[in-house]
Amino acid sequence: MQYDVTVIGSGPGGYVAAIRCAQLGLKTAIIEKYDTLGGTCLNVGCIPSKALLDSSEHYYNAVNHFKEHGIDINKPKVNFKQMIDRKANVVKQTCDGIDFLMNKNKIDVHHGMGSFVDKNTIKITPAKGKATEITTDKVIIATGSKPSSLPFAKIDKKRIITSTEALSLSEIPKHMIVIGGGVIGMELGSVYARIGSEVTVVEYMDRIIPTMDSTMGKELTRASKKIGIDIKVSHKVTSIENKGKEVIVKAEDKKGETVEFKGDYCLVAIGRRPYTDGLNLEAAGLSTDDRGRIDVDDHLRTKVDNIYAIGDVVRGAMLAHKAEEEGTFVAETIVGQKPHIHYKLIPGVVYTWPEVASVGYSEEELKEKGSEYKVGSFPFKALGRARASMDIDGVVKILADKKTDEILGVHIIGARAADMIAAGVTAMEYRASAEDVSRMSHAHPTYMEAVKEACLAATENRPIHI
């Protein structure tokens, strides 16, 4: 078969690229190694984790908050199998949705391992049966990433696990030790803390979610402690041992003293590495850099001019929506359009409760750049809507240019922060000033009022409700 474009990998980067290519009239194929489409995000990432986060949140509220709402129920019990089954069902429905979209857009789906024969020929090796070859004018590599591991600790997938296994455990851990206080560690840590596991997060840096503004890390630490997560920052893990039914994690604390943690599961969530295994990049004249990434230029073109790469296999944040933007970007670039991605305006989200979301510069980055900025913040506590729903944890922090008042960063921790951040992105895409936002009407009572108030605070320190 001859295609205009072949996409290798069907995650959010790959399938979006394929759909956009098809929309633009290109004959498109997509190759997926696994049985289901959707990649990490749909199968073992965003979607299943959010399914479990919501289930565990409901349970937690039933146990801890219903009474105050005036709902008396018998003490609820976790049916963990059902929880995991529901998650699997959500995943299945979502993945089926991608099959539907491929059909709708007349994209040929090939199941099997895609590998380069040369820069225009791709071999597809299915799990069973014979390998086939297709030829293609352009190729988009969208093979994503895999969880990283520590060199001294083998992931045995039984007691020492990654996020993939953590989403399909058969029992509720008694004590889960989470290595890494980043997004994945905090999300899955909170799932298990809510349903009764003792959770200890061991983080190498001096704060959790270290890539985000430090205020967010502080607030999330406070909120996480409330649900019983024990957070150990500035701890360098030195060994992880599976002792059968027990895992022993040793770490060095700030003073250099060795500390030991014992648990029945250890989740290694120290990040992800680009995944290019089996692609046979050399045959196409490609290679990876020292961090395993495929080198691309500003147009996401590799050094071989008909091959592009997007998402987690290239530089930049490993986020599903970043990959999606890049998928669209490449498809449009291929047909000669001139799209644009504003990388600084790709939001980052942590789906804990309260949620954390941010876009633009953090205060630390502005300090480092030497920018003159001002800060406006507003706590959820002071919001009517937050009081009504008992979601009073959180704060909105707006960073704006001292001179022009242009918004440089929006950081939100609180209920529905993940949805609210879109307003921050919109404002920043149009280079709105803090005063611009504070002069726009915000519905009352809503969580978004916190953004307006924080903007008022940034404008001339004149918030209304505090």
Add this chain to the structure above:
Amino acid sequence: MSLEIKVPEVGESITEVTIASWLKSDGDYVEQDEIIAELESDKATFELPAEKAGVLKIKVQDGETVDVGTVICEIDTSASGSSDKSEKKEEKKESKSSDESKSSESSEPEKTGEVKEMIVPAVGESITEVTISSWLKEEGDFVELDEIIAEVESDKATFELPAEANGILKIVAQEGDTLEIGATICKIEVMSGAPSSSGGDAKKETKSESASAGGDSSSSDSYAAGHASPAAAKILKEKGIDPGTVKGTGVDGRITKEDAENAQKSASKTESKSEEKEEQGSAPVAGSRNQRREKMSSLRKTISKRLVSVKNETAMLTTFNEVDMKPIMDLRSKYKEQFKEKHGVGLGFMSFFTKACCQALLEWPAVNAAIDGNEMVYNDYCDISIAVSSPKGLVVPVIRNAENLDFKGIESEVVRLAKKARDGKLSIEEMQGGTFTITNGGIFGSMLSTPIINAPQSAILGMHNIVERPVAINGQVEIRPVMYVALSYDHRIIDGKESVSFLVRVKELLEDPARLMLGV
């Protein structure tokens, strides 16, 4: 000036209307297009907008019935707004329609009667004439003090000409004219008062702003002026239009999708001009016997004169050697990343060559010297000229005291000067006084050349292309990246011993860069 507002014709059968209500009071300041009254006819009610901004003088009161065509109020357009805010708004509105702007232009700032004559300034000791390369403003435009109104070219550099007063521009010398220092370039009819910075003139201003001005131009009201929305940015990019040349109609001058869609027509004048030029210069059709004649720029004229005179007036000779580039290339690939990370500039070959030349120059001072009449001038410092090809021709900015700079210092100077050269922003000072020149014909692929001395200097080093060559290393044939280097020198002051030894020294230092550090 007072403007009479009459009852407009609202339909063929309507002959009279009643003033239903005045929405503004007598003496109010009204803005253009603001609704000032509601009129009633026997068929419909309609609104009366102000035709101009100014102070309202009501002539016919509420409830009165008047014929179509009757003057019902006057607007005193010479009066200023009641507050800064309304004034600003008024200006913005005015800038929307160009014919409006003209009248407001003449009504706002007042002529003082003085005429400022601008003359060609003395730009450097050896420069006697300049050429007007382009006018950024048009005849009759309102220009502000210190605003750049023209680009002027001399044989050595390009300058920007700032306006010396606020007022109306009267152009004397046209584009392409060559003027002597002191000759009149233009006259400015000086006007007093604020030029209503974003007022009548705003439109033209943004029009003529060069691409580099971008969104943050001084004439914009807001930092966000000229910022394209995501969809608009994509459309502009596809059309190849610089957002800086598009007038945004969004809040504070932001460029909306609609602005971007309509952009072609309002694209800047200067841009369309350069486009025309590009079209003219586009690739000729095969088989065409068309011939084109273009005026030599003064820069090119001077270069040609100087090159010939150097050949005639010096005893120029060239000596060659070859350099095994492997050690430098190894060193570069090993530390390229770290260097870039630490210093923020790439580690190029220029720093190695400059360092090597400086060391060799200090050892062979004649190569760094010059002849002045019957004297020889020796320099105890190394000011290294680097030849940079700019869009306007070859220029040679100078790295001062290169012997004292480290690798980072040299690389950042190279980047800084090359960027300025490309943008035509080099000053005369930055190009004067070099003691030795390095030129790199290799970047265009040359393998051997005999560069011409950059007078009054006495020598020039030519770098070339790096090619793989079989060479004998310890009795073995090896493939090595080799660069031929050339030293052209003035034999009157530099003897063969010095020139050849100098070049050998450079070769030694490059083939074993550790010697650069040790000074051996």
